[in-house]
Amino acid sequence: MFLVMSDAYIALADGRVVEARGRVPGRTRGELVFTTAYTGYEESLTDPSYEEQVLTFSYPLIGNYGVRDERFESDRVHPRAAVAREFTEDVVEWLASEDVPAIDHIDTRDLVTSIREEGAMKCGIAVGDDVTPEDAREELAKCKGMSEHVDIGKQVSVDEPELHEGGGVTDVALVDCGAKGSIVSSLTDRGANVHVLPYDTSVSDIEALEPDVLFISNGPGDPANFEQAATLVEAFAGEVPIAGICLGQQVVARALGGTTEKMAFGHRGVNQPVIDVETGKVVMTTQNHGYTVAEPGDQLDVTQRNVNDDTAEGLANDELNVITRQYHPEANPGPHDTLGFFDEVLGMVDHDDTQRRAVADD
Template sequence: MSDAYVAIEGGRVVEARARAPGTTRGELVFTTAYTGYEESLTDPSYEEQILTFSYPLIGNYGVRAERFESDRVQPNGVVARELTDDVAEWLREEGAPAVDNLDTRELVTGIRDEGAMKCGIAAGPDATEEDALAELDQCKHMSDHTDIGAQVSVDELQTHNADGSGATVALVDCGAKGSIADSLVERDATVHVLPYDATEDDVRAVDPDLLFISNGPGDPENFEQAKSVVDAYAGETPLAGICLGQQVVASALGGSTEKMEFGHRGVNQPVRDLRTDKVVMTTQNHGYTVADNGPLEVTQINVNDDTPEGLENDEMDIITRQYHPEANPGPHDSLSFFDDVLAMTEE
């Protein structure tokens, strides 16, 4: 007898097995990653989403805190074909509802055909279909989460590697993965992590050599303050951005963004550099993309759908990437991005 239910936009309910009890709701998305489940589950870009793993077994090398990208599990709920006991216990401790023992192939193909959709989950001994449907009824579209940055950002300034001998970086935290700051610190940068709604004055107070807009969840058009800071600094101080950061930078400079059908989520997204014709494999997690790049040049594209993966403006000292160059758990094809953006501060 099933003790969990997944209600999907349109009203269909799928029976499952409860691995971590509770009720929840969010946008149903999938990742094709076959490794790096700890990194995915702690990535703030999954806030307000239900994460479905397309790979059938999740948890076969345990759970280690040193792999986490933040201090908590970020998706509202988790769906898998099979979760190991280690991962299930971790999700129970985190209070993140999780289910398995269902056909995730059908869910993934449904998302591929119909796009990311609203979802409700009820899991546990007392769970009912009606509970899952009630969660679905309360679920909002991602663009309606107008202040999602407040859920994932630091509350106040945090400084890493204060005595670093390299560049001073102002990292606007719209939901930053921990490995972004780590990658900059490894290059001896001093990294000041500022809240997502930091003002121009807040940024000027740390006197940065580089303004960096992080990844994060939701619709980039809702990060108005980050766009305002980009507008203030563009052409004055070198600028960099990753994932949501690329979208925020493009939008701030007169471009535009749009929601994708089902996004890019996985560790095997091919990206082609238009200048070198070289293809690298990348880690990605985003449901929005740049539709109009404004004054920025498209330097890299996704091999599968030609969406912009890299934007640059040499005169304004701007470099952005749609994918995650820090790429925990891998691949590491694009780590040179951090060298390139820090080189702008030396020039």
């Protein structure tokens, strides 16, 4: 028996300070959340929806099939820190190259149980040769709640519009609130030209683009902090088909008279069962969210629900051509049961109109 000095501490909002092994040094803070996904660590760590959070993996060994940038969902790691029972060297090297603190050799089952019982909570992390529990507590004291990150859209969105061509005639205006790359490629793979636009794009900029679909992406934080995206939905509902994924669903609901609320610990994983209200068909879905649509409002119907807790997983208004999902139909990571969503979205486009405009533009 010998004593191993700890070189990492995580201070939790419930008052505990837990020792760990430091893998990547640094001091940071964020909302402590967990994912139950057993694969897909590269996709999750590069998902912009995790901005300002600390991501705990409940699966014990993270990194067992290496790190390949072709699986990245954006160009950087978004959680402020990563926590696992055991990280492989590959993942540690990657996180170190991005200056993202990482800790392991910690009882993640206990952490996850605390989050499930007490809810997602603020935490502070200190990793390094001479850190003390007090250093982690100091980080915790500086930690803001998710809804206090009012400019979080700016941290994750493109600064200037980007065009990703799909080769077809359909133009999608994708409002980038922190979009995963797979949303863009799921659309370009189906021939759509995707205009990735800043999260605060104006109504007149969208008008000038004359898109066939207005698409609100996933994104981090509280949907209440994406007011401009909601303004776009209000302005174009009924004029242009509208789609949304995750934060996109929440923004669409808020714009059309619905409300959102914070969940206790959210849904993060790749095996969340969702039932279609009309057909009774159940699909397995990938999820990563901490807020949910509480009331859909008068204009939207709940078309899909989470089998575990009944929360709204799909909303629609067939007359206005609005369709949204709370889960991630693009998967990455996760099951491909729901890729058909992108066909449904592009199916809302009036192709006669698109063709006419394409000809007129020539």
